[in-house]
Each structure stands twice: as structure tokens, then as C-alpha cells.
Amino acid sequence: MEVTEKDVINFLKHRRKPTYFKMFLKKLGIPKSEKKKLRKLLKKLQKKKIIRYEKGKYLLTEWKEEGDLIEGRVEAHPSGYGFLIVGEDVEDLFIPPPQMRYLFDGDIVLAKAVKRRKKDEAKIVKIVQRAVKTVVGIYKKDRTGHYILLADTVIPHRIYISKKEAKKKKLEEGMYVVVEITEYPAPKVRGRGKVVEVLGKTKNTRTVAEIVARKYSLPLKHSEEAVKEAEKLSPVVRITKNRRDLTDQICFTIDPESARDHDDAVAIEKEGNLYRLFVHIADVSYYVKEGSAIDREAFERGNTYYLPEMALHMLPERLAAELCSLRPDEKKYAFTCEMLINRAGKVVDYDIYESVIISKAKLTYDEALRLIVGDPALEKKYPDLVKPLRYMEELAKILMKAKEKRGSIDFDMPESKILFTETGDPYDVVPYERHLAHRIIEEFMIIANETVARFMEEKGYPFIYRTHEEPDLDKVIKFVDLVAGLGYDVSYPEKITPKFIQKIIEKATGTPEENLIRFMALRTMKQAKYTVENIGHFGLASDCYTHFTSPIRRYADINVHRMLKKAIRKKFTKKDMQELPEKLKVIADQCSKMERVADDAERDALEILKLRILASHIGEEFEGVITGVVSFGLFVEIEKYLVEGLIHISTLPDDFRYDEENQRLIGKERIFRLGDKVKVIIERVDEDLKKLDLLLSDDSLKVS
CATH class of the missing domain: 1.10.10 (Arc Repressor Mutant, subunit A)
Structure with a gap:
């Protein structure tokens, strides 16, 4: 048979x-x-x-499907173990180091939960999808053979190549190469691959950007088809019957000094006690037609990626920096949200329409601030902008106060920027100051985003919202415990509200641990995302929010514009009402996913460059704050560079005991806890493995 x-x-x-x-x-x-x-x-x-x-x-x-196996994403830890991330409502499963030898950060796997005394473990049954296919590494050779050390995959894997290939590619030890994995590591099986590109030995800023771009599979250029489509687009801007002619209005852009793409321009008029605010956004959807090559690529990218000294634009250059960008003294298509706002910061009337504008000036944030506080030279250069900017200052302060009243959380984490030499090498890190001019634009974009979201919600049309769920109760309880451990009088909330988190942050304002508490509050939060259901935005304490204001760099915003146009033109059909929610859900999920990729890639690149700077400061002392207390040591963020390193417990000259409940290391003479200020010495920097080893200075070991 x-x-x-x-x-x-x-x-x-x-x-x-x-x-x-x-x-x-x-x-x-x-x-x-x-x-x-x-x-x-x-x-x-x-x-x-x-x-x-x-x-x-x-x-x-x-x-x-019957529940015996679990599908999840692997999250690797540099110490060699990992976690299986199953979903927001399911507890992560621990993956022990022996299994992680064959897994990469981001792999999608099938596993079964195995009972262990302390915590359930994941036993990997099948690898469904590999996260890493083509990656950058360093060529090395030893008695085991010729291999590429994948230095930026959380856990450093070895991918072996043949001696013949190493010779053919003229590889020298220490060279950075792009390797395509042809066989993944498995029990008794070496990982194997082939070198597809040699990047060279010098790891300059450009190389770092390429390394990170390849790690996250970011597209380094646009397709020929998309570029040709962009070149064919007409630069002529006409005032048609469906567009309002606002070309005489005094509007202008305020952006960072290095900005080349200008998404938004603002204008203001004062009417008694009311402010009429105009937020003009580049009308990208006029140029980017649904289903075009440009549109398909924008969907895949999700957003623009900002790497050191390199921007990987979502749209081809001709669109991002030319046709769509609201450059001064040029007629441009815009999408306008016009709002009448009272002294309480409430929008009492609004209108959303397509327009044609001419920006009268391109200001930097610093120039805008100088015009507000008074700078005779700039006032002479831009006489028509002084009064509008002072009105904008008044309105922004009203909006900030209203937002604070409703409980919006201001995380306002310290930021830093890297300084580069003329040849593009990083040499220092300085604080990035956010001042009043930044807040003005931030507040105006938030109120415009809320206004268009409320308009669409009231109409009941399919839409993409920007949402942020409230944090899990257990995370809030841990946050309260940590803050109480720092000596603050706090109690558990009866109900989790943004105002509750905001009040804790306010208590810490101006204290040495302020930044730590802001960071811990941020870590308590869930991630914001794009959804077709409106579930509100917890962090902003807003019941209705979207992203409307950055269509040059965010694909979600282009689709928000498309839905708005359908609404104001009354073009929604029964078929749209049935089919668009599912279509928009696919777009929302993709944009949420690629936003995470952008965040991770940008953070990675900055961390590598900061470590390069620190490599020239080995043996030097810096001030830091303890951001993590674990059984094997202390994580300390160096305040000047905003980069975290580890003081291993073996380097501490005392028998320290780990107090997990209170996040402390307890020694005979000294207790270290979360938020403590310490002085550290740079001991070792490994840029490729992204590791920073620190030593505690003698001063910090003394009993205070």
C-alpha cells in the first residue's frame, strides 16, 4: 500500500x-x-x-492555531540571552543563550512554552522568517577560518566565507564588508555567506550611515521608475477654482538651520481676543498619485530616515526639496487648516481647504526667537514678521497652558547633537536646546492635527488616527515604586490619567533626578502608533489626534490628506465606506512598523558616533547618573554625551548585594540606587559591539 x-x-x-x-x-x-x-x-x-x-x-x-505553538519576534540582549515577544497582552518568554546562538534579533519564530521554576522559557520549534539577510560586518581570520563578525546584530554572530573568496576580494583584517547570508548558524552548522561589497577599513561618518542603513534594510536610493515619474511632474502652480489664493498673505516657515524640505508654513491674525491661525502644509498628495511608483516606494519606506550627515528621503529629491517644499518667494500648492482660537486655547471655528501660498521668509528657530525678543538687525531684514511672531508667542503660551491644564505630559527629554569636522568626522557632542520658537511650531502643529482629526471623526469617514494607549497598570505601579524609592511622596493612582504622570514629573522639575524621572515615565508608556480606530492619545491627553503636518517625510500624512480631500469634496462613496477601513489599516500598520525602524536606525547611528568620540577619552573622568541597577552592575548615562555604559560589579571594590525590589546595589559602606549622581572613568569602548565599559571613580566610592 x-x-x-x-x-x-x-x-x-x-x-x-x-x-x-x-x-x-x-x-x-x-x-x-x-x-x-x-x-x-x-x-x-x-x-x-x-x-x-x-x-x-x-x-x-x-x-x-490550536494554541500548542506560539508565534513571536525574537528580541536579543547583548549578554547572550533573548526574549520572545508575543504581543502586548502576553508575557514575554525567556530564550536561554544556547538557543540564541542560532537566532538573530527580529527573527519571527514558532515556539512552545516550557515551564521553568522562575519563568516560562521559549523552546524554538521553527524559524518562520529571518530578520537579517544582508548585513555589514568586519572581516577577521583565525584558526577557525575566515569569517565576517556581524558586529551590529545585538549578539555578534560569525558568518564564514571561503579562503578563496577572501583572496579574490583582497580582504584585509579589519575591513568592513557587506555579507549576504547563504546558510544560517544551526547546531553543528556554521553560518555561511558571500561578500557582496567591500566598504573599506576606514569607518567614517558616511560608512556608519551605510552600516546602519544596511542593518535595517533601508533603501539607499530611489528606483529609476520613481525618479523618472518625479522628473515628469510639472513645476507650474496654478490658482484654480477649488483653491484659495493666499499668495498675498504674510506666511513663513520656521525650521532647523540644516532643513532642505519645508513641510509647513504659518500665518496669524488677531481679531479682538481671538487669534486666527493658518497652518499651511505642503500638498504632497497633489503630486503623489495613489498607485504610482513614487507612492509604492513611499509606502514601503513609511518615512524619511535621518542618519548622520545623510537623509534617506521618503520621496525623490525633486519632490522633497523642490516641488513640494514651501520655499520662500515661490508659489506652492498647500493644504490649509485655518482656526479661530480663543483665550482659553479652544478652537471655536475652523476651515480646511486647498490653497496656493507664497512663503515670505525661511526662518531658523534661532532667528524666530531673536525676532520675538528683539534684534534690530533682523527686524530691519524682516519688518513684516515682527508683529505676527509676537502674536504667535502669545497664542503658543495660551495653547501650552491649555494643554498643561488637561494633563498633557511634557517629557521634554534632554537632546544632544553631534558636531562634525569639515571632513565629516565627529568630534564633540553638545546639548540641543529647544526654546520658545520650537514650542511655537510644536503647539501649532498639534492644534492643527487635532482639528483635522476631530473634523473627520465627526463626519464618521474612514481615517488614520495617531493613537497612544494608556500604560499598563503594573508598569505604572513599578514607576510609582521607583519614584517613591527616590524619596518622593507618591501613591498609587485610582485611575491612570495623563495628569497623574504629569504631576509626578512636575514634582521632580529642577531636581538632580528630573531627567531620570522623565526617562522612567517615558519608559512606562506604550508606543504611539497609527490606527483606523480613534482611541485617543494618552501622552497628549487628547481624545482625537492624527498626523497631518509632515507629508514630505511621513506616508501616513499623505493618506490623511487624501481622506481629507475626499471629505471636503464630498467624494466618499458607499464602496469607500466599506473598503477603505481595511485598506487604511494596512497603511497604518506599515507606517507604525517603519516608524520603529527609523527610530532604531537613527538611535543606533548616533550611539556609534558618540562611542567613537568617547574612544579618544579613555581614562578620563565624567559625571553621570545611574539609569539602571542590575545583578551584574550599574548602568550609567554620561550626562555630557547622553550615552549609557556599564560598571560591572566585578570592578567594584566591595561585596555588593543586589536589592531587586528597590533597584539598589548594597555594599558594606556604600549603597548605589537608581538616580544617584556618580563620577565615572571611561575604561573601554567597542564601537562595533556598541559597548561602553566604565569604572567608578574613587570619589564616588566614598561614603556620602
């Missing part, structure tokens, strides 16, 4: 447990002469019905 697919499936359903190949032969009565046929059949079934995993066991894919 010949064994069929149905026989194998029924047998596995009946057994309900993983089965060895030999068991099939025995239980199904298959002669040895038919072994090859059975293997072929099992291989065929692996593509659709069964899973093969450890030591040649087979099981049904549908077990996953």
Missing part, C-alpha cells in the same frame, strides 16, 4: 505529538524500500501542512 498525504496528516492528528521519521515507518508499516518516497512526501508537506524541527521531529502546522 502506497502512503498518501492524507495518511500522514491523519496519523499526526491522531498522535497529537511530535513524531520521528522512524515512527512513521514503523506505525504506518512502510517498507525500507519506500523510505525515499516518504521523505519526499514529508518534504512536500512541510511547505503547507507540517513543521520539521529539532532532531528530525514532525508536527502539524495547525497545532499553532
Whole structure:
């Protein structure tokens, strides 16, 4: 009797447990002469019905659906272990180091939960999707062979190449290369790959950007098709019957000094006790048609990626920096949100429409501030902007007060910027100051985002909202415990509200631990995302919010514009009402996902460059604050550079005991706790592994 697919499936359903190949032969009565046929059949079934995993066991894919198997994403930790991230409402599973030797950060896997004394562990059954395919690493050779050390994959894997290839590519130890993985590491199997590009030995700022771009699979250039589409677009701007002519209005842009793409321009008029605010946003959706090559690429990218000395634009250069950018003295298509706002910061009337504008000036944030506080030279240069900017200052302060009253959380974390030499090498880190001019634009963009979101919600049309769920109760309790441990009089909330978090931050304002408490509050929060359901924005204490103001660099905003245009033109059909929610959900999910990628990539690149700067300061002393207390030591953020390093417990000259509940290391003469100020010495910097080893200075070891 010949064994069929149905026989194998029924047998596995009946057994309900993983089965060895030999068991099939025995239980199904298959002669040895038919072994090859059975293997072929099992291989065929692996593509659709069964899973093969450890030591040649087979099981049904549908077990996953019945709850026996869990699908999740691997989150690697530099110490060698990892976690299986299953979902927001499911506790993460611990992945022990032996299994992590074969896994990469971001891999999608199937696993089963295995009971352990302290915490459930994940036993990996199958790798569904690999996160890393082409990656940058360093060429090395030793007695084990020639290999590429993947230095930026959280856990440093080795991908071996042949001696012949190393010779052919003229590789020298220490060279950075791009390697394509052809065989992933597995028990008794080395990871293997082929070198697809040699980047060279010098790791300059540009190389760092390329390394990070390749790590996160960021597109380094636009397709020929998209570029050609952009080149064909007409630069002519016409005032048509569906657009308001605002070309005489005094509006202007306020951006960072280095900005090349200008998304938004603002204008203001005062009417008694009311302010009429105009927020003009570049009308990108006029140029980017749904389904075009430009649109498809923008969807894939999700947003622009800002890496050191390099921006990977969501849109081709001709659009991002030319056609769409609201450059001064040029006629531009815009999408306008006009709002009448009272002294309480409430929008009492509004209008949303398509327009044509001419920006009268391109100000930097510093220039805007100088015009507000008074700078005779600038006032002479921009005489028409002084009064509007002073009105803007008044309105921004009203909006800030209203936002604070409703409980909006101002995390206002310290930021830093890297200074580069003329040749593009990083040499120092300085604080990035956010001042009144930044807040003016921030407040105006927030009120415009809220206004268009409320308009769409009231209409009941399909839409993309920017949402932020309230934090989990257990995380809030941990936050309260940590703040109480720092000596603050706080109690558990009856209800979790933004105002509760805001009040704790206010208590810490002006204290040495202010930044730490802001950071801890931020860590308590869930991540904001894009959704088609309006569930409000916890952090902003807003019941209705979206992203409308940055369509040059965010794909979500382009789609917000498309929906708004449908609404104001009364073009929504019954078919749209049925089909658009699902379509917009796909866009919202993609934009949320790529936003995370952008955040991680930008943070990675900055951290590498900061470590490069610190490599020239080995042996020097710096002030820092303890940001983490763990069983193996103290994490300390160096205040000047805003970069975190580890003081390993083995370097402390005392027998320290870890007090997990109170986040402390307790020694005979000294106790270290979260938020303590300490002085540290740079001991070792590994830029490739992103590791910073610190030593505690003698001063910090003294009993205070």
C-alpha cells in the first residue's frame, strides 16, 4: 500500500505529538524500500501542512492555531540571552543563550512554552522568517577560518566565507564588508555567506550611515521608475477654482538651520481676543498619485530616515526639496487648516481647504526667537514678521497652558547633537536646546492635527488616527515604586490619567533626578502608533489626534490628506465606506512598523558616533547618573554625551548585594540606587559591539 498525504496528516492528528521519521515507518508499516518516497512526501508537506524541527521531529502546522505553538519576534540582549515577544497582552518568554546562538534579533519564530521554576522559557520549534539577510560586518581570520563578525546584530554572530573568496576580494583584517547570508548558524552548522561589497577599513561618518542603513534594510536610493515619474511632474502652480489664493498673505516657515524640505508654513491674525491661525502644509498628495511608483516606494519606506550627515528621503529629491517644499518667494500648492482660537486655547471655528501660498521668509528657530525678543538687525531684514511672531508667542503660551491644564505630559527629554569636522568626522557632542520658537511650531502643529482629526471623526469617514494607549497598570505601579524609592511622596493612582504622570514629573522639575524621572515615565508608556480606530492619545491627553503636518517625510500624512480631500469634496462613496477601513489599516500598520525602524536606525547611528568620540577619552573622568541597577552592575548615562555604559560589579571594590525590589546595589559602606549622581572613568569602548565599559571613580566610592 502506497502512503498518501492524507495518511500522514491523519496519523499526526491522531498522535497529537511530535513524531520521528522512524515512527512513521514503523506505525504506518512502510517498507525500507519506500523510505525515499516518504521523505519526499514529508518534504512536500512541510511547505503547507507540517513543521520539521529539532532532531528530525514532525508536527502539524495547525497545532499553532490550536494554541500548542506560539508565534513571536525574537528580541536579543547583548549578554547572550533573548526574549520572545508575543504581543502586548502576553508575557514575554525567556530564550536561554544556547538557543540564541542560532537566532538573530527580529527573527519571527514558532515556539512552545516550557515551564521553568522562575519563568516560562521559549523552546524554538521553527524559524518562520529571518530578520537579517544582508548585513555589514568586519572581516577577521583565525584558526577557525575566515569569517565576517556581524558586529551590529545585538549578539555578534560569525558568518564564514571561503579562503578563496577572501583572496579574490583582497580582504584585509579589519575591513568592513557587506555579507549576504547563504546558510544560517544551526547546531553543528556554521553560518555561511558571500561578500557582496567591500566598504573599506576606514569607518567614517558616511560608512556608519551605510552600516546602519544596511542593518535595517533601508533603501539607499530611489528606483529609476520613481525618479523618472518625479522628473515628469510639472513645476507650474496654478490658482484654480477649488483653491484659495493666499499668495498675498504674510506666511513663513520656521525650521532647523540644516532643513532642505519645508513641510509647513504659518500665518496669524488677531481679531479682538481671538487669534486666527493658518497652518499651511505642503500638498504632497497633489503630486503623489495613489498607485504610482513614487507612492509604492513611499509606502514601503513609511518615512524619511535621518542618519548622520545623510537623509534617506521618503520621496525623490525633486519632490522633497523642490516641488513640494514651501520655499520662500515661490508659489506652492498647500493644504490649509485655518482656526479661530480663543483665550482659553479652544478652537471655536475652523476651515480646511486647498490653497496656493507664497512663503515670505525661511526662518531658523534661532532667528524666530531673536525676532520675538528683539534684534534690530533682523527686524530691519524682516519688518513684516515682527508683529505676527509676537502674536504667535502669545497664542503658543495660551495653547501650552491649555494643554498643561488637561494633563498633557511634557517629557521634554534632554537632546544632544553631534558636531562634525569639515571632513565629516565627529568630534564633540553638545546639548540641543529647544526654546520658545520650537514650542511655537510644536503647539501649532498639534492644534492643527487635532482639528483635522476631530473634523473627520465627526463626519464618521474612514481615517488614520495617531493613537497612544494608556500604560499598563503594573508598569505604572513599578514607576510609582521607583519614584517613591527616590524619596518622593507618591501613591498609587485610582485611575491612570495623563495628569497623574504629569504631576509626578512636575514634582521632580529642577531636581538632580528630573531627567531620570522623565526617562522612567517615558519608559512606562506604550508606543504611539497609527490606527483606523480613534482611541485617543494618552501622552497628549487628547481624545482625537492624527498626523497631518509632515507629508514630505511621513506616508501616513499623505493618506490623511487624501481622506481629507475626499471629505471636503464630498467624494466618499458607499464602496469607500466599506473598503477603505481595511485598506487604511494596512497603511497604518506599515507606517507604525517603519516608524520603529527609523527610530532604531537613527538611535543606533548616533550611539556609534558618540562611542567613537568617547574612544579618544579613555581614562578620563565624567559625571553621570545611574539609569539602571542590575545583578551584574550599574548602568550609567554620561550626562555630557547622553550615552549609557556599564560598571560591572566585578570592578567594584566591595561585596555588593543586589536589592531587586528597590533597584539598589548594597555594599558594606556604600549603597548605589537608581538616580544617584556618580563620577565615572571611561575604561573601554567597542564601537562595533556598541559597548561602553566604565569604572567608578574613587570619589564616588566614598561614603556620602
